Amino acid sequence: MLADVVSVSVSRVLFEDVTKSFGEVVAVDSLDLEVIDGEFLVLLGPSGCGKTTVLRMVAGLETVTQGTLRIGNRVVNDVEAKDRDVAMVFQSYALYPHMNVRKNIESPLVARHFSVDGGAPRKLTASERSQRITQAAETLGLASLLDRKPAALSGGQRQRVALARAIVSRPAAFLMDEPLSNLDAKLRAETRLELVELHRKLGTTIIYVTHDQVEAMTMADRIAVISDGRLQQVGAAQEVYDRPSNLFVAHFMGSPPMNTFEATVAGGGREGEVTGAAGRVRIDAGPAISLPPVGSRVVVGVRPEHLRSQGHGQQGRQQEGLRARVSAVEWLGYERHVICDVAGRTITLREPAEGQAPNLGEEIYLDVVANHVLLFDPATSERIP
Amino acid sequence: MTKPLAVPVDEDHVRSRRRSIKDTMLGLAFLGPSAVIFTAFFFYPLYRLVWLGLHQQNRTGTRERWVGFSQYADTLTSADFLDGVRISATYVLYTVPLGLVLGVLLAVVADRKLRGIKVFQTIFASTVASSVAVASVIFFVLINPQVGYFGDVSFLSLSDPGSALRGVALSSVWQNLGLTFIIVLAGLQAIPAEINEAATLDGYGPFRRFWRITIPLISPSLMFLVVVLTVFAFQAYAQVDILTGGGPAGATETLVWKIFSDKEPSQYGEGAVMASGLFVITLGVTLAQFRILEKRVHYGA
Ligand SMILES: Nc1ncnc2c1ncn2[C@@H]1O[C@H](COP(=O)(O)OP(=O)(O)OP(=O)(O)O)[C@@H](O)[C@H]1O
Numbered sequence: 299m300l301a302d303v304v305s306v307s308v309s310r311v312l313f314e315d316v317t318k319s320f321g322e323v324v325a326v327d328s329l330d331l332e333v334i335d336g337e338f339l340v341l342l343g344p345s346g347c348g349k350t351t352v353l354r355m356v357a358g359l360e361t362v363t364q365g366t367l368r369i370g371n372r373v374v375n376d377v378e379a380k381d382r383d384v385a386m387v388f389q390s391y392a393l394y395p396h397m398n399v400r401k402n403i404e405s406p407l408v409a410r411h412f413s414v415d416g417g418a419p420r421k422l423t424a425s426e427r428s429q430r431i432t433q434a435a436e437t438l439g440l441a442s443l444l445d446r447k448p449a450a451l452s453g454g455q456r457q458r459v460a461l462a463r464a465i466v467s468r469p470a471a472f473l474m475d476e477p478l479s480n481l482d483a484k485l486r487a488e489t490r491l492e493l494v495e496l497h498r499k500l501g502t503t504i505i506y507v508t509h510d511q512v513e514a515m516t517m518a519d520r521i522a523v524i525s526d527g528r529l530q531q532v533g534a535a536q537e538v539y540d541r542p543s544n545l546f547v548a549h550f551m552g553s554p555p556m557n558t559f560e561a562t563v564a565g566g567g568r569e570g571e572v573t574g575a576a577g578r579v580r581i582d583a584g585p586a587i588s589l590p591p592v593g594s595r596v597v598v599g600v601r602p603e604h605l606r607s608q609g610h611g612q613q614g615r616q617q618e619g620l621r622a623r624v625s626a627v628e629w630l631g632y633e634r635h636v637i638c639d640v641a642g643r644t645i646t647l648r649e650p651a652e653g654q655a656p657n658l659g660e661e662i663y664l665d666v667v668a669n670h671v672l673l674f675d676p677a678t679s680e681r682i683p
Numbered sequence: 684m685t686k687p688l689a690v691p692v693d694e695d696h697v698r699s700r701r702r703s704i705k706d707t708m709l710g711l712a713f714l715g716p717s718a719v720i721f722t723a724f725f726f727y728p729l730y731r732l733v734w735l736g737l738h739q740q741n742r743t744g745t746r747e748r749w750v751g752f753s754q755y756a757d758t759l760t761s762a763d764f765l766d767g768v769r770i771s772a773t774y775v776l777y778t779v780p781l782g783l784v785l786g787v788l789l790a791v792v793a794d795r796k797l798r799g800i801k802v803f804q805t806i807f808a809s810t811v812a813s814s815v816a817v818a819s820v821i822f823f824v825l826i827n828p829q830v831g832y833f834g835d836v837s838f839l840s841l842s843d844p845g846s847a848l849r850g851v852a853l854s855s856v857w858q859n860l861g862l863t864f865i866i867v868l869a870g871l872q873a874i875p876a877e878i879n880e881a882a883t884l885d886g887y888g889p890f891r892r893f894w895r896i897t898i899p900l901i902s903p904s905l906m907f908l909v910v911v912l913t914v915f916a917f918q919a920y921a922q923v924d925i926l927t928g929g930g931p932a933g934a935t936e937t938l939v940w941k942i943f944s945d946k947e948p949s950q951y952g953e954g955a956v957m958a959s960g961l962f963v964i965t966l967g968v969t970l971a972q973f974r975i976l977e978k979r980v981h982y983g984a
Pocket residue numbers: 320323324325343344345346347348349350351352509
């Protein structure tokens with residue numbers, strides 16, 4: 299029981315105003331983030347935004363330039379990597395090429411001391427080690443591959459060996475740096491599910507780095523979106539998707555990305571209107587939200603699935619909404635993306651691939667689902683609440 | 684009875700034979716240049732060597748007579764030859780392990796990202812640019828009993844038959860250090876940083892990491908160096924000639940020195956036999972090294 303309590307408190311990772319700079323380059327800028335014990339947190343952001351650097355600071359492979367980093371309740375700024383009790387899965391897997399799978403998985407067990415059944419930490423005996431290896435290998439379906447060298451494994455198998463090596467020492471937290479990026483699409487989808495399953499089984503904190511929002515949305519308990527070394531938003535996938543806190547998150551999450559265009563507030567109150575160059579958009583801002591005063595400039599954000607095309611193929615009807623000219627149609631089998639030109643801006647509409655697709659060059663009107671419109675401040679690019 | 688079906692098959696046959704002739708010609712053309720070079724500088728000298736060993740020259744070297752394999756039997760069992768083998772083997776033992784260990788140490792020290800490390804890397808590598816003669820002259824100045832700065836270090840003294848070979852060996856170690864350093868450093872730098880980081884996270888200290896990760900991963904370089912340094916050591920001549928001239932009391936007469944030095948034309952046959960002996964020994968040792976080390980060497984994934 300006590301052991302459980304101890305191990306629980308050990309798994310939290312807390313960044314307090316953490317900054318990392320490499321000379322002039324600030325890779326991570328004043329990061330404040332709490333990774334809750336046992337959660338699957340995904341660090342999501344474009345290439346070069348500092349995700350790997352965050353992970354490497356937790357692992358102890360990079361020093362913290364400023365701020366405090368805690369694992370559990372312990373400040374680890376000056377704790378060496380080998381004493382941090384975290385396991386990392388590298389993007390390249392970093393398997394030892396000269397060791398077979400068994401030796402690779404055993405590796406974290408040979409040098410360290412472990413406390414068995416709450417006893418004082420000591421080295422594991424050979425039989426304890428082989429028991430753990432067997433267990434980890436079975437969890438990841440590697441039992442038949444134990445005597446192979448990494449060179450004789452497929453990419454997916456190598457990835458599983460790397461995972462087995464990470465789980466075998468039962469660390470306080472797993473750090474994973476784009477572990478699926480070397481896999482093909484099918485294997486990646488399968489492994490995503492396996493990872494979620496593994497996390498459910500082990501209940502260990504996972505910090506997972508990716509630039510792939512599909513991975514983030516399918517696996518994460520919470521997503522931390524990072525751009526340019528700064529944390530943009532943390533929250534559950536749905537929250538980040540539905541209520542992005544600024545334009546960066548709005549554009550980064552979702553494929554195709556959210557449509558945005560500038561407009562002026564034309565009507566106040568709860569149900570307002572904005573007018574832009576291409577027409578009027580009605581807004582149902584919801585009870586908790588107040589529109590900015592009439593006349594202020596805003597950036598309107600609408601997801602492609604919250605646009606409805608109406609009346610293509612119908613002539614002469616009085617149209618509302620945004621006037622748009624169809625410039626391309628992408629067909630994806632189960633849906634299509636209609637790419638339109640709206641007063642010089644590209645707006646994408648996503649609709650089920652049913653019925654007649656609009657013709658290229660045709661003029662259509664886009665309706666906006668009023669209660670899904672978001673507004674952003676053009677000056678700060680923050681969402682207007 | 685004719686078999687109409689056979690006709691196209693035959694045509695195919697002809698075509699494929701024509702192509703294979705063409706391929707053979709092309710292959711020979713590519714082989715040509717190296718075949719010429721090997722013949723001129725390896726096969727023909729080897730043939731001459733064996734031939735010389737079967738003959739004895741007159742005093743002036745203008746005539747020879749056939750003596751057959753008796754010259755091989757006599758020379759290869761002579762005390763002179765066996766002495767040379769013993770001295771050369773000792774020379775290998777003095778130079779190869781020490782050179783390898785020093786080279787690896789320097790490379791490990793220099794393989795880190797520090798300001799100014801390039802300067803040290805250049806210095807450590809610099810002995811590749813020196814010839815045997817330069818190395819020998821430097822050591823002559825350092826350890827020569829009469830004029831050397833360290834002429835009185837008895838452990839390396841060139842005037843004592845018990846230690847002279849060590850003094851000569853040291854100059855070889857120094858001279859080959861640059862090569863060893865460069866090759867080991869290249870091997871170290873080819874190890875992905877993430878492998879070392881993974882080992883650190885697995886709780887390895889520097890020593891365990893060195894033995895369990897670094898050494899296995901640079902083993903191909905090490906194996907190459909063992910083979911090459913051994914061959915170099917068996918071929919040592921110039922350093923002996925410059926530093927000791929084979930002395931004192933013949934204590935530094937390596938096999939090559941014996942083959943090369945103070946030979947009258949009438950002894951050319953003997954020298955040729957010894958050279959053949961050296962060739963066979965070097966070949967044998969190298970093959971043995973391959974067989975023993977190959978099993979323990981990991982070639983990258
Ligand atoms: N050792 C280093 N020295 C100097 N700059 C570095 C170093 N490591 C990272 N950086 C810089 O820090 C920034 C963040 O790098 P990081 O590797 O964390 O990005 P990332 O988000 O992981 O990108 P990717 O998705 O491409 O892996 C980049 O601008 C990078 O150039």
